[in-house]
Amino acid sequence: MTNQHSSSRRAAGGNPETFLRLALIVLLAVTAGCSGGTRDGSSSVESGNGNNGSTQVQPFTGPDPNLLLNVRERAAKADSYAITYGALTKADIDTLKTYPLVIVHPYNGNLTRDHIMWIKQGVDPTDSNDNPVVLCYISIGEDLRTFQLTDAQMRADPRFTGDGSGPSIDPRGPGERSLDIQDLKGTPTYGGFASYYVNDNAIRCPGDPVNVPDQNGNFLTRFVNAGDPLWYSTVKEMRMDVNTHTPPGLRELLTDNYGRGLGCDGVFLDTIDTAAPNKYTACSDTNHSSSEWTAKGFSDFIGRLRADFPTKIILQNRGLFFFDPREPHYQVSARGIIDIGFFESYYLDNDSQTSVSPYFPDNKYNSMPKIMAEANRPDGFKMLSLGYANGFGGAKPGMDVQTLQGTSTIGFDILMQDIQESHSVGFRHYITNATVDLVNSFVKNNKNMNDTTAPVWYSVFNANYEYPASPPEARPGIRKIDLNEDTVTISWDVALDMNRVSYALYYQTTPFNFSLPQPLANATRVVLTPGTGSGYNLVWQAPDPGLALQNVYPYESSVTLPGLQSGTTYYLLLRAFDSKGNEETNEIAWTCSNTTCSKL
Numbered sequence: 001m002t003n004q005h006s007s008s009r010r011a012a013g014g015n016p017e018t019f020l021r022l023a024l025i026v027l028l029a030v031t032a033g034c035s036g037g038t039r040d041g042s043s044s045v046e047s048g049n050g051n052n053g054s055t056q057v058q059p060f061t062g063p064d065p066n067l068l069l070n071v072r073e074r075a076a077k078a079d080s081y082a083i084t085y086g087a088l089t090k091a092d093i094d095t096l097k098t099y100p101l102v103i104v105h106p107y108n109g110n111l112t113r114d115h116i117m118w119i120k121q122g123v124d125p126t127d128s129n130d131n132p133v134v135l136c137y138i139s140i141g142e143d144l145r146t147f148q149l150t151d152a153q154m155r156a157d158p159r160f161t162g163d164g165s166g167p168s169i170d171p172r173g174p175g176e177r178s179l180d181i182q183d184l185k186g187t188p189t190y191g192g193f194a195s196y197y198v199n200d201n202a203i204r205c206p207g208d209p210v211n212v213p214d215q216n217g218n219f220l221t222r223f224v225n226a227g228d229p230l231w232y233s234t235v236k237e238m239r240m241d242v243n244t245h246t247p248p249g250l251r252e253l254l255t256d257n258y259g260r261g262l263g264c265d266g267v268f269l270d271t272i273d274t275a276a277p278n279k280y281t282a283c284s285d286t287n288h289s290s291s292e293w294t295a296k297g298f299s300d301f302i303g304r305l306r307a308d309f310p311t312k313i314i315l316q317n318r319g320l321f322f323f324d325p326r327e328p329h330y331q332v333s334a335r336g337i338i339d340i341g342f343f344e345s346y347y348l349d350n351d352s353q354t355s356v357s358p359y360f361p362d363n364k365y366n367s368m369p370k371i372m373a374e375a376n377r378p379d380g381f382k383m384l385s386l387g388y389a390n391g392f393g394g395a396k397p398g399m400d401v402q403t404l405q406g407t408s409t410i411g412f413d414i415l416m417q418d419i420q421e422s423h424s425v426g427f428r429h430y431i432t433n434a435t436v437d438l439v440n441s442f443v444k445n446n447k448n449m450n451d452t453t454a455p456v457w458y459s460v461f462n463a464n465y466e467y468p469a470s471p472p473e474a475r476p477g478i479r480k481i482d483l484n485e486d487t488v489t490i491s492w493d494v495a496l497d498m499n500r501v502s503y504a505l506y507y508q509t510t511p512f513n514f515s516l517p518q519p520l521a522n523a524t525r526v527v528l529t530p531g532t533g534s535g536y537n538l539v540w541q542a543p544d545p546g547l548a549l550q551n552v553y554p555y556e557s558s559v560t561l562p563g564l565q566s567g568t569t570y571y572l573l574l575r576a577f578d579s580k581g582n583e584e585t586n587e588i589a590w591t592c593s594n595t596t597c598s599k600l
Contacts, residue, residue, distance in 0.1 A: 020220025086437025227297015266313025
């Protein structure tokens with residue numbers, strides 16, 4: 001599959017063979033859809049649950065509908081998406097076909113390649129332009145095969161014992177905070193388990209079991225170190241087996257010739273929060289983990305995945321701390337490798353006791369601007385978000401989950417606010433139920449993607465960052481200029497918009513006259529390539545990283561101004577604009593001459 005995708009990209013420039021292959025795919029897809037069943041692939045005879053999960057579908061006999069498509073590019077352009085962890089009914093498949101990007105859970109839904117292919121075919125099997133790209137769930141921070149297994153049961157099963165050197169523990173010395181470590185496997189404890197299990201809770205939390213794999217007390221699975229090469233090879237080769245609680249591995253998910261050969265267009269990487277900062281959980285929490293040292297290993301895992309499957313989509317769920325310079329994880333993020341980031345519970349969480357998440361102020365005023373600063377870099381990523389219309393304990397106050405399906409109107413305004421809060425900062429949003437198995441079109445039917453508004457300046461620094469956070473003071477335009485002969489290095493903060501934000505520097509040798517109808521008509525306009533601001537990647541080292549952001553900025557870029565050192569005076573202005581062409585109009589001008597730059 002990888003080679004076929006690569007070939008299709010090379011041929012996209014006009015090779016006649018491409019059009020012949022496209023015609024063949026369309027013909028085979030149409031033929032497959034008409035051989036005794038309905039066009040969407042649901043069986044005309046079987047309508048029940050024939051797979052202990054999803055509705056049976058007819059065999060999909062044609063080639064992968066997305067075989068010749070650049071699925072990573074299509075995912076980047078998707079303006080909506082759907083996610084479900086559940087089994088799929090005919091109605092679900094019909095709805096999923098209408099989305100450009102779909103996330104499914106092959107193990108929970110007991111999905112086959114046929115289910116995936118029928119979704120990929122889209123609404124019109126003759127038009128590849130409406131084909132969804134399909135991502136499939138996989139856990140890389142917890143071993144789902146260990147669900148409910150005791151230590152003794154694991155020791156008796158060779159799948160979990162390996163060379164007996166595990167579990168491993170943090171190899172860093174006392175007080176060491178850097179996560180840019182060389183020993184990705186950690187320090188062995190020789191407890192009789194595979195090397196990729198971890199036992200850091202025993203070090204941090206007195207009374208926790210020693211020399212046995214740490215367990216997520218909520219989901220009853222064992223935490224792993226994704227940086228151990230043995231774990232990557234294990235995840236890559238796993239084959240789905242419901243009898244042993246084994247989910248499909250990377251090869252089964254991403255190819256068409258291993259196991260079920262599901263042929264997914266990419267993966268939804270979950271449980272990355274095994275590498276969360278140790279401070280995120282207390283020893284009293286049932287899901288406490290103490291393995292932040294594995295952070296670089298998770299990025300290494302993602303790098304191996306990208307090398308093995310270069311044309312596939314990689315979505316990173318959880319792990320947003322990798323994009324926050326206040327945490328040492330920022331040193332070792334997978335930015336530049338992943339295609340998509342994912343923000344769960346940004347505005348609406350799955351707690352039935354509250355409507356709006358009590359953590360929303362922190363999400364919006366502290367985390368979100370830092371994440372979007374990373375997402376909008378040249379090597380950045382698309383951001384998706386997920387809201388919940390009910391909780392695990394039942395209905396949320398003032399809300400009814402059935403509003404998502406149009407059979408109620410209770411909580412409609414809250415759901416619409418969830419969409420607005422998410423889309424306005426650049427996320428693409430979906431709302432579901434607490435168990436993530438309610439396929440619906442609420443967001444897609446109610447969103448307004450007509451963007452006529454310019455980006456709004458924001459800030460990664462928030463003097464009011466303590467819980468509950470309040471809005472930061474915006475830091476618009478140029479914030480700092482450093483001179484080196486004829487080169488100026490511009491530093492600036494983040495601006496937010498519904499669509500991707502870029503930044504343009506205007507400069508000229510006469511002062512700007514903002515009273516003119518077109519004050520920048522004679523200025524030179526340069527679209528900047530934002531690099532990481534000086535000191536931004538070291539913020540985590542400060543005694544108070546939140547306050548340290550006051551004097552550093554996420555972006556910087558350098559421009560040469562001819563004759564600057566020879567006495568030519570320049571006037572400079574920075575403005576933010578979005579991918580739809582909307583540009584804001586701040587008037588924060590600077591002047592540079594010889595060895596001095598100053599704000600006017």
